[in-house]
Amino acid sequence: EVLREGQAEEDSVMHKIKFVGEGIVKKCDGLPLVIKMVGTMMRTKKISREDWKSVVESKIWEWKTAAASSSSTEIGGDILPGLMLSYDDLPCYLKTCFVYCCTYPKDYEIERETLIMQWVAHGLIEVGIDVEATTNQYIEDLIRRCLIEEIDLKSIKLHDILHDLALYIGGREYGHASTTEHTRHLSLL
Numbered sequence: 001e002v003l004r005e006g007q008a009e010e011d012s013v014m015h016k017i018k019f020v021g022e023g024i025v026k027k028c029d030g031l032p033l034v035i036k037m038v039g040t041m042m043r044t045k046k047i048s049r050e051d052w053k054s055v056v057e058s059k060i061w062e063w064k065t066a067a068a069s070s071s072s073t074e075i076g077g078d079i080l081p082g083l084m085l086s087y088d089d090l091p092c093y094l095k096t097c098f099v100y101c102c103t104y105p106k107d108y109e110i111e112r113e114t115l116i117m118q119w120v121a122h123g124l125i126e127v128g129i130d131v132e133a134t135t136n137q138y139i140e141d142l143i144r145r146c147l148i149e150e151i152d153l154k155s156i157k158l159h160d161i162l163h164d165l166a167l168y169i170g171g172r173e174y175g176h177a178s179t180t181e182h183t184r185h186l187s188l189l
Helices: 011-027 031-043 048-055 080-088 092-103 111-120 131-144 160-174
Strands: 149-152 155-157
Touching: 011 031, 011 048, 031 048, 031 080, 080 160, 092 111, 092 131, 092 160, 111 131, 111 155, 131 155
Parallel strands: none
Antiparallel strands: 149 155
């Protein structure tokens, strides 16, 4: 039902892909957060048996090893593939904004206004566009995809396991930076 939520297709189409959806739920090991994230990702796709089948047959589900560790938590097992599948489905501009959120501590309530200013200062938002509208849309997209959680109108935060995911990705994607005499900011993940 979580996978079907928000889908406006006729019942005959949903009936044809029901067993594929059940396969996706099995791949998520019944974990509600992972099912919800994969379900919201599926909402961005055309409802067809082929699209849903490509998700259930994705090679990412074979990744079952402990893939990351932070100071207190390991991401691995059956959780990581579903989360990585949702992350990989993001447009590039949302990926960098999501990963940036791990620079805050776990369970930290991030003020939207501060986050927006930091995204702009670090060059994650293109200069010359309507920055406020664009950044608010980015935040709403991340909330809609269940990657960040809205606390109230002024603040958001990352679920603990998503913080770990962002740390893992940040270390993997951005962990090989070198500094020069022109480096002004550096965050260690």
